[in-house]
Amino acid sequence: MDLIEIDNLFFRRGERVIFDGLSMRIPKGRITAIMGPSGTGKTTLLRIIGGQLKPDSGSVKVDGVDVCSLSRKGLFELRRRMGMLFQSSALFTDLSVFENVAFPLRLHTDIDDDVIRDLSLMKLNAVGLRGARDLMPSQLSGGMARRVALARAIALDPDLLMYDEPFTGQDPIAMGVVLSLIKSLNDALGTTSVLVSHDIHETISIADQIFVISDGQVIGSGTPAELQQHNSERIRQFMNGLPDGPVPFHYPADDLRFDLLGGDA
Amino acid sequence: MRIRMIEITVGAFMLAGILALAFLAIRVSGVNLDRSDDVYRVTAVFDDVAGLRVRAKVSMSGVTLGRVSAIEIDTEFGEALVTMELNSSAGEISNDAGAQILTEGILGARYVGLVPGGSDEPFVDGDVIDSSNTQGALVIEKLVGDLVTRLGA
Amino acid sequence: MIRYLRLLGQSALGFLESLGRASMMWGLAIWGLPKRGDFSILVKQIYHIGVLSLVIIGLSAFSIGAVIALQFYTQLFRFGAQDTVGLGLALVLLRELGPVVTALLFAGRAGSAITAEISLMKTTDQLAAMEMMGIDPLQRVVAPRLWAGLLCLPMLTAVFNVVAIWGGSIVAVDWLGADRESYWALMKDGVLLWDDLVLGMTKSVVFAIVVTWIAVFQGYNSEPTAEGIGLATTRTVVVSSVAVLALDFLMTLVMYGDFQ
Numbered sequence: 001m002d003l004i005e006i007d008n009l010f011f012r013r014g015e016r017v018i019f020d021g022l023s024m025r026i027p028k029g030r031i032t033a034i035m036g037p038s039g040t041g042k043t044t045l046l047r048i049i050g051g052q053l054k055p056d057s058g059s060v061k062v063d064g065v066d067v068c069s070l071s072r073k074g075l076f077e078l079r080r081r082m083g084m085l086f087q088s089s090a091l092f093t094d095l096s097v098f099e100n101v102a103f104p105l106r107l108h109t110d111i112d113d114d115v116i117r118d119l120s121l122m123k124l125n126a127v128g129l130r131g132a133r134d135l136m137p138s139q140l141s142g143g144m145a146r147r148v149a150l151a152r153a154i155a156l157d158p159d160l161l162m163y164d165e166p167f168t169g170q171d172p173i174a175m176g177v178v179l180s181l182i183k184s185l186n187d188a189l190g191t192t193s194v195l196v197s198h199d200i201h202e203t204i205s206i207a208d209q210i211f212v213i214s215d216g217q218v219i220g221s222g223t224p225a226e227l228q229q230h231n232s233e234r235i236r237q238f239m240n241g242l243p244d245g246p247v248p249f250h251y252p253a254d255d256l257r258f259d260l261l262g263g264d265a
Numbered sequence: 266m267r268i269r270m271i272e273i274t275v276g277a278f279m280l281a282g283i284l285a286l287a288f289l290a291i292r293v294s295g296v297n298l299d300r301s302d303d304v305y306r307v308t309a310v311f312d313d314v315a316g317l318r319v320r321a322k323v324s325m326s327g328v329t330l331g332r333v334s335a336i337e338i339d340t341e342f343g344e345a346l347v348t349m350e351l352n353s354s355a356g357e358i359s360n361d362a363g364a365q366i367l368t369e370g371i372l373g374a375r376y377v378g379l380v381p382g383g384s385d386e387p388f389v390d391g392d393v394i395d396s397s398n399t400q401g402a403l404v405i406e407k408l409v410g411d412l413v414t415r416l417g418a
Numbered sequence: 419m420i421r422y423l424r425l426l427g428q429s430a431l432g433f434l435e436s437l438g439r440a441s442m443m444w445g446l447a448i449w450g451l452p453k454r455g456d457f458s459i460l461v462k463q464i465y466h467i468g469v470l471s472l473v474i475i476g477l478s479a480f481s482i483g484a485v486i487a488l489q490f491y492t493q494l495f496r497f498g499a500q501d502t503v504g505l506g507l508a509l510v511l512l513r514e515l516g517p518v519v520t521a522l523l524f525a526g527r528a529g530s531a532i533t534a535e536i537s538l539m540k541t542t543d544q545l546a547a548m549e550m551m552g553i554d555p556l557q558r559v560v561a562p563r564l565w566a567g568l569l570c571l572p573m574l575t576a577v578f579n580v581v582a583i584w585g586g587s588i589v590a591v592d593w594l595g596a597d598r599e600s601y602w603a604l605m606k607d608g609v610l611l612w613d614d615l616v617l618g619m620t621k622s623v624v625f626a627i628v629v630t631w632i633a634v635f636q637g638y639n640s641e642p643t644a645e646g647i648g649l650a651t652t653r654t655v656v657v658s659s660v661a662v663l664a665l666d667f668l669m670t671l672v673m674y675g676d677f678q
Contacts, residue, residue: 052546079550079551083551084550086546093539104551275468279464283573285580289576293508293609293615294611294614320613
């Protein structure tokens, strides 16, 4: 059973083509990773799934509902069933840690303050930060902020959790914490997790399935083990972290010699 | 605690704003709350109302009785019809009073001055002061013109 | 030639597009408040937008009132009309200076803060995070600021006028020795409720709509970079100041234009 079905997706930003006929199926209840070199539009893909960006053509279905054709109201309804962890954590800087986690509960449910308090503390406990409830976001380290953001993302027990580069900019310990949290949350809540990253080792260690995208298309998919043995040179280059290969090290440019000898600036 | 402080100052701010508005209405623009705006209209016919404006004040012996509400021209006789709204609360004014166009100071605004009459009957709504009983505006240019003509003769 | 024509067309289209987006935002935000009307966010915004502007408004009002009274007094004294200082001051304030100066100060003090706050929230993905939670930032972030601005600017204008008239009385009456009774009595006699107070406050309401709208729109549509925040903040102050001055001229023409 697939939670997300993406078919023939085209998306252009200005003159640049980001997605060029991309299709993928994301299964329910598993951890799916979307990998690729930076700048391939991984974050853009998450935003399209969440309906924040509209594709030029193609269809994106979440649980059978076409995201692109939803009204503003319908979209907000659908998003209540999604949680997203932003790369920047995106905590509300004017609210305390506790209020950040309680925020979606307060706005989307009619439950009593006491219950909201208990629920929020439980979510904070799940990420190990129950003791930090009264701190303001500016007092948190990057790793702690991300864990608070995670607690906020799971506050409404979403069906779909999206992680945007959850490992970037974290020290090794914090990275380990986030890794085990993603894994355990997925197992405990039965959530479908979609994770966007270019950190190969961490991703391999938790993902059930990986899509590698490049040049706006899926160039390979499968389990981590399958991909590492893939017969395409591009995928092996990426999975093994080689600097140069079919995915070029250089941004497309004129010949260096020509440039240095003073072509046209 | 901090939230409470904010709420209190916001409350004080709104109160200050409303009080300021009330002050402007009552002390500055002189709205009288306890007076029902009971007025009656009297029209005066003038030969010349140069410089008189709608909303100019109407007074008698220096006491303001009301305001000018409309200035129109009677095309048939070429006379100006000045409609005045007089406050009932100012008391009754005998219906043979005259009207003049006066100036506050030398350069000040034009206003209508009523000249007390002797009749026992008071003005009622719709009364007219005819042109035999009114004196129009003194137009300085006209006076100077007259003077020059007279000196020349 | 064709190029310039194209450029003109482009900028006209761009202008219309942003006008359209701004109107849509305005509409969505204005209808947004009553639902889940979390009263406390509105109170907090009134605090930030209104209460914190009070000091600068009060100081400016006092000194402007005092200075105008001083100038009027020295000129009117030559005609022996120094008692009409209060009247002249009140008319100038209620009709023009009160609404205009308050709106300009408001744009600099509160408008720029609104823009900076919203664009920073945008830069740090807070608005996107809200959207992804199924919470409309137009309702949650934009609407309370619009309403607070709409409420605060007329209030601040009234406070400005009162403080300035009081400042004028301190200079003209207490210091220079105009007659206290005449200062207030002539003012009361000459100032009209409708022509002066109500029309002046109408201006203020129009300015409130325009300035907060510009501030919120610039924040919401800013480029999500450090440079973008700075640019948006500056643009709020410049655009809303120009808009206030231009609108004031137009409204003065319409309101007081029939010079018989």
